[in-house]
Amino acid sequence: MDTGDGKGAATPREYSGSTGGWGSLEGIARVALRERATPGAIETLSRQNKPGGYMCTSCAWAKPPNPHAFEFCENGAKATIWDLTTARCRSEFFARHTVTELRDMGDYELEMQGRLTQPLRYDAGTDRYLPVSWDTAFTAIGQKLRELDPKSVTFYASGKAALEPSYLYALFARMYGHNNLPDSSNMCHETTSVGLKKVTGSPVGTCTFEDLSKCDAIFYFGQNPGTNSPRILHPLKDAVERGCKIIVFNPLKEKGLIEFTDPQNPLQMTVGTPTKMNHMYLQVRPGGDIAAIMGLCKRVLERETAAKAAGAAPVLDHGFIDQHTHGIDDFLAKLDATGWDEIEADSGLSRADLEAAADIYCAAERVIGIYGMGLTQHVHGGQTIGMLVNLLLLRGNIGREGAGCNPIRGHSNVQGQRTVGITEKPELAPNDKYRELFGFEPPMEEGHTTVTFLEALLTGENKGFIGLGGNLAMAVPEHQRVHKAWAEMELTVHIATKLNTTHCMPGKSAWILPCLVRAEEDMQASGPQSVSMEDSFSHIYGSQGRRTPAGELLKSELAIVAGLAKATLDPNPQARWDEWTADYGLVRDLIARTWPEQFHDMNTRMWQAGGFYRGNAAHDRIWKTESGKAEFTTPTVLNACGVERTADRFHLVTLRSNDQFNTTIYGHSDRLRGLSGSRMIVLVSPAEMQRLGLVEGQRVTLVGDAGDDEVREVGGLTVTPYDLPDGTLAGYFPELNPLVPLWYHDEMSKTPAAKGVPVKIRA
Template identity: 70%
Template sequence: MDDPVTPKSYDGSTGGWGSLKGMAGAERKAKASPAALRTLAEQNKPDGYMCTSCAWAKPPQPHVAEFCENGAKATVWDLTSERCTPAFFAAHTVTELGAWADHDLEMAGRLTEPMRYEADTDRYVPVSWDEAFAAIGRTLQHLEPKSVTFYASGKAALEPSYLYGVFARMYGHNNLPDSSNMCHETTSVALKKVIGSPVGTCTFDDLSHCDAIFYLGQNPGTNSPRILHPLKAAVERGCKIIAFNPLREKGLLEFVDPQNPWQMTLGKPTKIAHQFLQVRPGGDIAALMGVCKRILERETCEGNVLDRAFLNEHCKGEADFIAELMATDWQRIECVSGVTRAELEAAGDVYVEAKNVIGIYGMGLTQQVHGSQAIGMLVNLLLLRGNIGRQGAGCQPIRGHSNVQGQRTVGISEKPELVPLDKLREIFGFEPPTEKGHTTVEFLEAVLDGSAKGFIGLGGNLARAVPDQSRIHPAWRDLQLTVHVATRLNRTHLLPGKDAYILPCLVRAEEDIQATGPQTVTIEDSFSHIYGSVGRREPASPALKSELAIVAAIAKATLRPHPQWRWEEWTNNYGKVRDLIARTYPDEFQDMSERMHTPGGFYRGNPAHERVWKTQSGRAEFTVPDTLSANAIEDAAGRYTLMTLRSNDQFNTTVYGHSDRLRGLEGSRMIVLMNPLDMVEADLTEGDAVQLVTDSEDGIERVVRGLAVTPYDLPRGCLAGYFPELNPLVPLGHHDRLSKTPAAKGVPVRIRPD
């Protein structure tokens, strides 16, 4: 066997000068206005602008620069000086634009005027706001409400999101999926089942009091860099971080604080992970079983390791789980997890010796066929020593979009049982529908079978983010109506329905002036804290409307008049909408307008944080996994497990550039990462052109061509490549069993020459 090539890697640390250069490069590319610097100075601060990037906390005592590389990129991208005007659309057909790269579509700049698709010319043409609203309303009136889906991307603030959900139910359906269906719906389902809360149990303050953090399936350097500051502070006071991830991501290895002059010049990087366990994709259930097995061994030998008082008072099912631990052999755990018994025992020892432990996780757990069971296993680990519901301990998912959790909180949900329909009935004087609505996967199934007729997108680029694109995209164009509330052109806009509209909106950093003056919006972070956000920049175009104004105008054009439906009043004064939110959710949002600028946000509460368990049993519930592999992929000759990744130069489907600095990768995104030993075994060399084909028995060929083989430090039998380029390989039916979240972190594929 030939010697394998050296895998690609990055020699620097997360943060540091590389982060500053990355921000500067994005600013030059975006051609942001000078006012963007003023926005960055106000970003994530009380009375300031809340970043539209990740959902990380905004601390009560912010840094001078309370933004990260990703947040800065998002802000300068929003405040670009480039404009996508009607002249642009006049110069390009939709068919022509369909051949453009995602990055090039974004680079056309901010949308400036409402546009309507004209099939005869295959172009978007200008349309007045009044004409657009009237036409959309007429079409919606003629469609069966249950054939229409109202999707939300996760960026829209609480006020427009609340009205969007109310509008959908007034119209007659609960088809209200949002971007959490694509990433963290597994969290909402799994945590709700075992602890009664669909969101994380920690507050930001808990990070200052933990002794250990078990960190699974999340890449902080690329996806939420501001978390690195509290991780660094935790490590420096003695907290031990145990990282589980198939890729040895730089953000979990070492960090240089760009706001620390000494560390930037003379100091050394801070080592983040005390121990790094390079699990196989889907190996987290097995790895956590191994950690728990070690804890049980310590309990048997030493006693007083398990928190018996907590287990007796608060938990159910621990005996069945412990029996499963005893019956599961170490050889099977090592085989499925991809890590050794010694490594797992060391991690278990850290857990036992820590008084307070936090479990943090991301989409490495949620985007698996058995992701719900993986989350259940993490909760099992935490429950063994009472590490939920007290200071310095808890279970904390890291969410993506800045308000994706908040949208669910105020009613963007396809599950009617999660929404106080009785309150909506009382406040608005109508009978809300009670039939369950579409998840994103169910909407896509309806697109394929033709029962879906209309789609309204409150932001986002859904068609580019979905699985099975070779099947979905042609069917998408058969929709009767597509409406996109957007800031920039993206690929979903290039799949117009029979009637299709692009409605340009303000970004959060821009001044939102309504009849009563400048308006404030609110967002919720991953720690259930609510913040006010004030935009102060001049809008990119005088024709732009706010998301709330657009939602209200479509609703008014669609629905019959009703004395309790005051769309113009709510548009004129967002405080009126906050009053409606407070009436609908009085325990969480009382005095919302008065509290929204509280430094660090105001806490809406979480029963599990107080050890109140809203489960069927009224207790925190242990679960017994029926598998050790979360991805449900069996080993077979020639079969690999594919994970999709985001680069350092993107946010979800928004591609800022072609640098994945923290992985040492530059240039084309059409690459497939592969273990060097696997390359030798497959007779492949660096740069070879290959295709990836889904290893599925459903008779549908799913293939992505033109990929260059790239050596990387991955577990054997594992491949990785970029989202969304490799999404066509994910079958629509390949999703978490409970939440229907697409299982993009564990896709069975084969390699063939291109």
């Protein structure tokens, strides 16, 4: 009991229920009632993530060939209901409010106004958005883009846009003259694309969905499935029930990896007990995964040495290592030189626990390593991925059935966008095919990542911005400086379904272009259209929307991209924007011609049950690395945070709540953590509260402590006790993003390091 004088032991907040169960159904119902979803929402949910149906706009988890009766999760259902609200944000709303007033509302209140229904132009004289025609918008935007230097304009893509508009968006950017094509991958998993490619030759995970049914152990790092990808809980539950052991490494004890009640199992929902999901749960310090995995590997080598001395079977897969890997000697030398005291200090875990976890690894024939942004969003996140691959390589756990490296991606098509050309790196773009198919010379200068876009914005070099979805100004670090500079751009264009805060930072010429959601019928000249997307397992699926559009003036993302391109670019007989808009199958033919080995017969194969697999070289033990083999890497640090912790410096982990998907806030319940109400809270361990003399409910300010001269603060935060490792704080994204320095990012990928932000507490 907290005594109120800072000397008592506060009780950590906790959710008494399990993941899934009745709580999940209640969460869906609450959002459905508040949004007053269209009657067709139920029919859409019945088709969601099923063969021939509608593919969820939430996470990028697999759509199995043999789906459950309800193949959607709590947050997937919320996303669909959120899209299919009956609320409308019409011109009358904008007539009542200035943009300055709108910006003060906050994202939740803005999105609650409902779907946008007509194109809007910002009028600086009245500080309001005014309705305009599509022709007026396209003509004015095209004229402004022609006036600007293409290299001063950035085309950003949220991860929701399907393959077809994404392909044309990348083509439009390069025909316009730049590679400034950051997407939401830059904000979350770009470290995978860079770090994993370096060591396996593949920028994506090596597993297939079927591998989850055949593994003996899963080592699970830095991901919260209960909130961010709940449909993974079904195969995890099945794996546990057949004897697979799940070892979790995460600073917070997330309920989804503790226990799960299957909402589709009537027996478990009524008289049954939840499934215990983990065999061990190790609360590693933020960034301490490098040290933790170093400890695992050190124990594996100790077991190998003992087996050799006893004349027993080897622990390492020597045949695999000799044939398929490079660089193990340097790594083994680093292991030998690293002491257990260092490992325990940097990981926050005991030698005994790490040895016990490693013994499970050694006993398992087939192991999968699963990870999320807890690994990628650090200054040395790329090194952490390299360490996880080191662990898997020791026993040949990449490129065989039931084993592999499996990152969990966020947005539904964020992986697919990169596949079809949305990248800032010219060497990853299909430039030869652009020359062949469209007869132009693509730009070869490296473009903007999200971080370099923001750097150019702050110096005044970036003059224009087009956003294909998203709420980027809220998702990025360094809010105070970035938000001030945002409105100085010459042009801002947002392709959107609902209003958000980024729209309320208009440039000198500013436009909002409203689009269909994926669940709505997309009727074009050749008839109703379908789109496609890629999941985390490199499978491609078709999706068909059937709902009546929220407004007669709405256009599809593809039609808007094509309209902008046509209004901006000089005529090119090989760029048939009108024909592509009329028939999306023609765009899929272009994708198939651009990558024939992966996308041949795309128009037919995308409707297969379970989609079609575009292939993965590392899955087949073909290593497209510099050495031609999988690479062992030697870490230079044991903690991935870029600034060391001290007695008064904490590492802050930013979180998504149970009522949230990225910057979209569905409500103010974080049920699975036992939290609700205000999002302006900071989670602190009871031991740290007692050490610092803090009490539950006290208001504090977090102050950036990155060692530079910038002042970064977020005040008005309520101290809330929570079970966390020493030196760790936690709080919500994007409210705490102002504390993340722009320069504080992964060294390889420039992904913002939002899972280990150096801060101090000011009472």
